[in-house]
Amino acid sequence: MNPLTCFTLSTTDHIAHLVLNRPEAMNTMHPTFWRELDEVLTHIHKAGDARVLVISSTGKHFSAGMALETFSGAIAMDDQSPEGRAAIFDMLADMQATFTKLETLRIPVIAAIQGGCIGGAVDMVTACCLRYATSDAFFCIQEINIGMVADVGTLQRLPKLVPLAVVKELAYTGRRLGAARALGYGLVNEVFDSPEALLAGALLCAKEIASKPPVAIWGTKQAIHYTRDHSVDDALKQMGWLQGAIWSNQHVREAVTAMKEKRAGGFAGLSPLQSFKEIGL
Secondary structure, eight states: OOOOSSEEEEEETTEEEEEEOOGGGTTOBOHHHHHHHHHHHHHHHHHOOOSEEEEEOOSSOSBOOBOTHHHHTTSOOOOSSHHHHHHHHHHHHHHHHHHHHHHHSSSOEEEEEOSEEETHHHHHHTTSSEEEEETTOEEEOGGGGGTSOOOSSHHHHGGGTSOHHHHHHHHHHOOEEEHHHHHHHTSSSEEESSHHHHHHHHHHHHHHHHTSOHHHHHHHHHHHHHHHHSOHHHHHHHHHHHHHHHOOHHHHHHHHHHHHTTSOOOOOOOOOOOOGGGTTO
């Protein structure tokens, strides 16, 4: 993996910690951000050593979303021809795919959010499994305030997380949703008084997740996401195939024994992945 400029990445005790590290720019998202995030998520997914990912940030705000200068420079949005407008579809699909990797990652993802979570940052955190926030955190679908529709996942994922009327209010007005109200709606799991307490809480949860059998956590994530988008009957059928594929008597015995002996369980990690295209290189 190439050196990172927008993030720092560390892995300790099977917990990967990805930190947005451009506070002077309010951790805005420019092309390098997207490229590095995509590379990091691909690396974590393939390596198999991390059992949970925590995403946190630096400075006053988690992220102010897409860097506005991107639209006038690095990204050309051609609205002058049908061919140019059609190309917007493919460009957006590429950006959407990066945040979708947070959902398809083999491990749970926890977002630790302080200050503003604006525009594209909402797209990102709604693709995470858990969201913790500081008491001064707020969420804003900023796109409507700059004359566009949110287009990288917010309008598709947020209605799965909070009441539809709340989504419409935020999407139509561009108002800020504060941490307390977000907690009430279930968008965030817990609110903390300071960034330090926030990160400690997120890492504590990550430690607990990392202590479980990784393949069972993987299966649980698969089942939850499948259930979200399918009928109960279809999801139950999928659950049967999934459980049959990953069931381990050894894992169950070890988990029960460790619980009785009040110790940490010992479980094998996820196997590293290799792309078919890379075999033989």
